[in-house]
Amino acid sequence: xxxxxxxxxxxxxxxxxxxxxxxxxxxxxxxxxxxxxxxxxxxxxxxxxxxxxxxxxxxxxxxxxxxxxxxxxxxxxxxxxxxxxxxxxxxxxxxxxxxxxxxxxxxxxxxxxxxxxxxxxxxxxxxxxxxxxxxxxxxxxxxxxxxxxxxxxxxxxxxxxxxxxxxxxxxxxxxxxxxxxxxxxxxxxxxxxxxxxxxxxxxxxxxxxxxxxxxxxxxxxxxxxxxxxxxxxxxxxxxxxxxxxxxxxxxxxxxxxxxxxxxxxxxxxxxxxxxxxxxxxxxxxxxxxxxxxxxxxxxxxxxxxxxxxxxxxxxxxxxxxxxxxxxxxxxxxxxxxxxxxxxxxxxxxxx
Amino acid sequence: xxxxxxxxxxxxxxxxxxxxxxxxxxxxxxxxxxxxxxxxxxxxxxxxxxxxxxxxxxxxxxxxxxxxxxxxxxxxxxxxxxxxxxxxxxxxxxxxxxxxxxxxxxxxxxxxxxxxxxxxxxxxxxxxxxxxxxxxxxxxxxxxxxxxxxxxxxxxxxxxxxxxxxxxxxxxxxxxxxxxxxxxxxxxxxxxxxxxxxxxxxxxxxxxxxxxxxxxxxxxxxxxxxxxxxxxxxxxxxxxxxxxxxxxxxxxxxxxxxxxxxxxxxxxxxxxxxxxxxxxxxxxxxxxxxxxx
Ligand SMILES: Nc1ncnc2c1ncn2[C@@H]1O[C@H](COP(=O)(O)OP(=O)(O)OP(=O)(O)O)[C@@H](O)[C@H]1O
Ligand SMILES: [Mg+2]
Numbered sequence: 001x002x003x004x005x006x007x008x009x010x011x012x013x014x015x016x017x018x019x020x021x022x023x024x025x026x027x028x029x030x031x032x033x034x035x036x037x038x039x040x041x042x043x044x045x046x047x048x049x050x051x052x053x054x055x056x057x058x059x060x061x062x063x064x065x066x067x068x069x070x071x072x073x074x075x076x077x078x079x080x081x082x083x084x085x086x087x088x089x090x091x092x093x094x095x096x097x098x099x100x101x102x103x104x105x106x107x108x109x110x111x112x113x114x115x116x117x118x119x120x121x122x123x124x125x126x127x128x129x130x131x132x133x134x135x136x137x138x139x140x141x142x143x144x145x146x147x148x149x150x151x152x153x154x155x156x157x158x159x160x161x162x163x164x165x166x167x168x169x170x171x172x173x174x175x176x177x178x179x180x181x182x183x184x185x186x187x188x189x190x191x192x193x194x195x196x197x198x199x200x201x202x203x204x205x206x207x208x209x210x211x212x213x214x215x216x217x218x219x220x221x222x223x224x225x226x227x228x229x230x231x232x233x234x235x236x237x238x239x240x241x242x243x244x245x246x247x248x249x250x251x252x253x254x255x256x257x258x259x260x261x262x263x264x265x266x267x268x269x270x271x272x273x274x275x276x277x278x279x280x281x282x283x284x285x286x287x288x289x290x291x292x293x294x295x296x297x298x299x300x301x302x303x304x305x306x307x308x309x310x311x312x313x314x315x316x317x318x319x320x321x322x323x324x325x326x327x328x329x330x331x332x333x334x335x336x337x338x339x340x341x342x343x344x345x346x347x348x349x350x351x
Numbered sequence: 352x353x354x355x356x357x358x359x360x361x362x363x364x365x366x367x368x369x370x371x372x373x374x375x376x377x378x379x380x381x382x383x384x385x386x387x388x389x390x391x392x393x394x395x396x397x398x399x400x401x402x403x404x405x406x407x408x409x410x411x412x413x414x415x416x417x418x419x420x421x422x423x424x425x426x427x428x429x430x431x432x433x434x435x436x437x438x439x440x441x442x443x444x445x446x447x448x449x450x451x452x453x454x455x456x457x458x459x460x461x462x463x464x465x466x467x468x469x470x471x472x473x474x475x476x477x478x479x480x481x482x483x484x485x486x487x488x489x490x491x492x493x494x495x496x497x498x499x500x501x502x503x504x505x506x507x508x509x510x511x512x513x514x515x516x517x518x519x520x521x522x523x524x525x526x527x528x529x530x531x532x533x534x535x536x537x538x539x540x541x542x543x544x545x546x547x548x549x550x551x552x553x554x555x556x557x558x559x560x561x562x563x564x565x566x567x568x569x570x571x572x573x574x575x576x577x578x579x580x581x582x583x584x585x586x587x588x589x590x591x592x593x594x595x596x597x598x599x600x601x602x603x604x605x606x607x608x609x610x611x612x613x614x615x616x617x618x619x620x621x622x623x624x625x626x627x628x629x630x631x632x633x634x635x636x637x638x639x640x641x642x643x644x
């Protein structure tokens with residue numbers, strides 16, 4: 001049973017259409033992450049689900065109820081905002097209790113529920129503080145608590161970690177993931193950080209310009225990107241993209257190297273060959289790519305090297321202990337199954 | 352906050368400079384202090400005269416000496432024993448309090464609506480409200496009078512206060528302050544199940560408390576000291592407000608300044624109370640209003 005289902009969502013602000021038909025089915029208990037560049041419509045999608053924005057056309061179902069015309073409070077959802085939006089003039093207790101306003105629980109049950117949530121979030125001692133007396137991470141936890149007490153069918157998170165510093169962000173990321181494993185509610189999580197997306201999601205939804213480009217598990221979108229945009233958006237540093245042509249017996253790079261890859265015969269001659277920096281290795285034998293190292297970026301365990309392959313610069317991730325020096329001529333190779341071929345015109349994956 | 356830090360910074364800068372070249376910095380300091388002092392004297396002088404006159408006998412009120420020849424409290428006894436004074440005081444208090452509460456409620460309701468809701472004509476309504484700020488009270492007095500006459504409001508409390516129950520200025524002020532309340536709070540409250548009126552009252556209003564305090568002081572003082580309209584709309588001595596009543600002390604031939612000044616001195620007490628109660632908010636409010644433009 002789908003817990004949340006979006007059917008052909010279209011959203012227009014005045015005359016500009018910002019969502020062009022978003023469809024998605026979310027299973028009960030799934031952790032879905034929406035990623036995409038700024039302005040691609042992630043927040044708008046989330047706000048449509050929450051009922052904070054009116055749908056232009058399409059249908060939203062939550063637990064098999066069409067909620068298009070329901071008020072936010074009647075949709076059985078809870079939302080955590082980017083800047084927390086916890087009420088500064090109320091104590092933590094009242095803030096969290098606010099999430100229970102519309103619930104039908106008795107007073108005693110409400111109190112028990114509030115304390116249970118505070119315990120899960122490790123906030124029992126903070127209940128009588130005011131938001132101004134809390135750190136950023138604690139505030140975010142209060143916001144999550146307010147959403148949690150309601151035990152909603154769907155949790156909506158809109159970039160909840162982007163106001164936190166890097167270390168705290170990593171920590172909260174883990175906490176949210178643990179929380180999800182513990183409470184098991186469906187989560188829709190918006191971020192434009194692909195690392196957050198990869199580490200947290202059961203399935204990732206990659207959006208661009210109001211369209212969904214690909215939906216899949218972190219492994220699927222990493223290993224089988226549907227198009228050049230997804231290929232470059234997921235993974236850091238980005239996938240190397242090299243212009244190539246389809247020729248007899250495979251794909252021919254600008255450098256003249258011919259790769260033994262089967263491409264459907266219907267394929268246009270112009271393609272793009274994609275290879276991740278992580279998949280390129282140094283070699284002494286026949287090279288896929290070769291050239292002098294122009295820049296070195298040590299990352300510790302690994303080092304990024306930028307290699308000038310005669311026109312195209314590629315990035316490779318090599319062992320950090322004995323990286324080649326700048327100016328050294330290196331040969332790079334990759335196994336055929338790590339190579340991606342995209343149509344040069346449309347950008348869609350060919351194989 | 353901002354001015355304070357600038358001042359601190361300025362003084363520390365001056366101190367640093369002073370170590371190198373003591374004289375010029377000190378001269379600047381002295382001139383600044385003198386200017387502030389002069390300004391202070393200018394503001395305090397009328398109040399000092401008010402109090403000084405209230406302690407004088409009638410024969411010396413045109414003697415401008417600050418210290419009365421024979422200070423005495425007879426004027427206070429007279430004013431406080433004169434039954435009319437209490438009535439006026441109560442009238443003023445009722446009117447100032449009701450208008451204050453009314454302004455706080457309705458100015459912020461309208462300001463909130465104009466600020467946080469998108470509806471057709473919203474901009475036109477806002478401009479219309481703003482443009483009424485350009486019309487001086489003196490011009491409005493005649494239409495108000497005709498209105499009061501038609502509705503039978505002349506010489507009633509309602510007649511005195513109805514023009515001030517809402518103000519364009521207050522609406523504008525509140526709209527500007529509600530801009531500082533992030534929409535996320537309002538949306539979070541919507542998800543939490545509050546209706547729009549509850550969101551306004553229990554989320555937005557507490558967040559603009561400084562503005563409400565500032566508005567309360569402006570409105571209270573404005574109505575407490577209002578003179579022209581109460582003078583026109585009232586007829587009977589019992590309906591007078593304090594400023595109108597005080598000005599009526601004495602007959603046409605002989606204005607009893609010492610009594611008027613005594614009444615005025617007493618009537619500043621409630622304004623002091625209001626100010627003391629709200630001052631910790633208003634100072635912040637003025638700073639914020641300044642920053643927001
Ligand atoms: N209230 C609005 N009125 C008009 N246009 C809007 C409104 N809200 C969003 N948009 C437009 O819709 C598009 C999608 O916005 P949205 O906020 O959903 O992007 P996003 O993916 O959340 O981006 P970000 O990562 O920056 O938060 C943007 O082009 C934006 O300008
Ligand atoms: Mg957004």
